[in-house]
Amino acid sequence: MHPDCGQIEGGPTGRLKGGDSMTTMNRGVRALCTGLSALLATTAATAVAAQQFPSEPIRIVIGFAAGGSTDTNTRALAAAAEETCGTEIVITNQPGGSGVIALDTVRNSDADGYTIATTPTEISAVSHMGLSDITHQDFSAVMRFVFDPHGFFVTPDPPYDSLQDVVDAAKGGETIRVATSGPASPYAITFEDMARNTGVTGQLVNIPYQGDAMAIPAALSGEVDLLVTNASNVVGQVAEEALVPLGVASDSRIAILPDTPTLAEQGIDVTGGSIFGLAVPAGTPADRVEALNSCFEAAFRSDSFNAYVEQSGVNPAYLGAADYDAYLAAEYQRYGELLEQLGLAQ
Incomplete structure (x- = not known):
């Protein structure tokens, strides 16, 4: 607090000691004190909001139509995460382009942790095939939760x-x-x-x-x-x-x-599966990525999500943020080599 604020009787709304001859100064100090109070209140509110992330609804953008595996797996996890993350989670479906449309939406969103992409296996393939310039490097991984x-x-x-x-x-x-x-x-x-x-x-x-x-x-x-x-x-x-x-x-x-x-x-030497994970735009603050990983991991381990796993037959396969980042990098390299062999690389 400015030192002159303490000289006003009754605080910022009081009367400056010394009489009416200092009315002008009184008004100036009062304005200064009011401004400082507002600034301190705003700073405190911002600090509290940062500590309470997430403090507003989270949006998850799915790159495939409602009713498909990416949609149903993600919705089951999101339903559990509303409790573990302590906020509403809104699902948006943006099908098309092998998931590229949704991925592009998220990579161009604010890097504040409130917009999340589902990360299908396609994220490791589309740039190699010349379908998009999107890669895993446009995102910060949050977690993988299913491999099918x-x-x-x-x-x-x-x-x-x-x-x-x-x-x-x-x-x-x-x-x-x-x-x-x-x-x-x-x-x-x-x-x-x-x-x-x-x-x-x-x-x-x-x-x-x-x-x-x-x-x-x-x-x-x-x-x-x-x-x-x-x-x-x-x-x-x-x-x-x-x-x-x-x-x-x-x-x-x-x-x-x-x-x-x-x-x-x-006699066919081929393996393959689909990954289901979550990621946020590159540049999202590390503490927010960590907070998302923590609350979504809790959702992954919840009774409700495990009941879904039992009923649906999906294969739960958790990877944390750092491990999933490394996994996506390795998959990107593997798909590049495979697509080259298949003649599908551009």
Whole structure:
């Protein structure tokens, strides 16, 4: 407080000692004191707000349509995080461009921790394919929360009992239409790797959709011949025998499809899966990234999210901020090499 403020009887609203001859000075000091009080109050409020982050709603931008795996996994985590982060979490879907539209929205947002991107596997591929200049370096990782192996599925009607049947049909001249969630989607890259590995690249044609919510119905309706998606996405359809799994692109058989062989078991040396994570724009203060990691990790370990994991069959796979940053950097390099081998790099 300015030293003259203490000379006013009753504080800033009192009367300066010395009589009316100092009225002008009284007014000046009073104005000074009022201004200092306001400044101190504003500074204190700003400090409190910084300590209480997050103190306003958080927005998560999802790059795929509502109802798909990225959407449902993220919404389940966000529902738990509203309690652990202590604020409302608003979900926005911006499908298109293999997730690029949403990623671009977030990287151009204020780096204040209040706008978060879901980070699909595509973040490691799109720049290598010439689809965008976006990379993991445009973001600061918050966490990874799910890794889901890819599976190959058909309806019961086509005469395919195994992936070898699909390969044989393709080698016999058939064109196999394959539904994926986008041209740069991890599903597309996994099936292109499978096609190259088996020598049928020209006969397996990618039919890209804007997310699983559109690709899965296309497969069920017979619009395509083969569906590549996360195994957990179609557990219900497999149980109802609406879809038949032909193989999973994982190192070993998975719990939700224990009778389905891996691609390796069928002589196809291919693995692939989808990552689900969160990131904020590069330049977000480290303490805010840490705060987000802390409250979203608590959501990841909550009873409600684990109930979702049990019900959905997704594979929980937590990585903290630093480890996820390192993982994304390694995946970016791996996808660059793989896409070069597949002839898909630009």
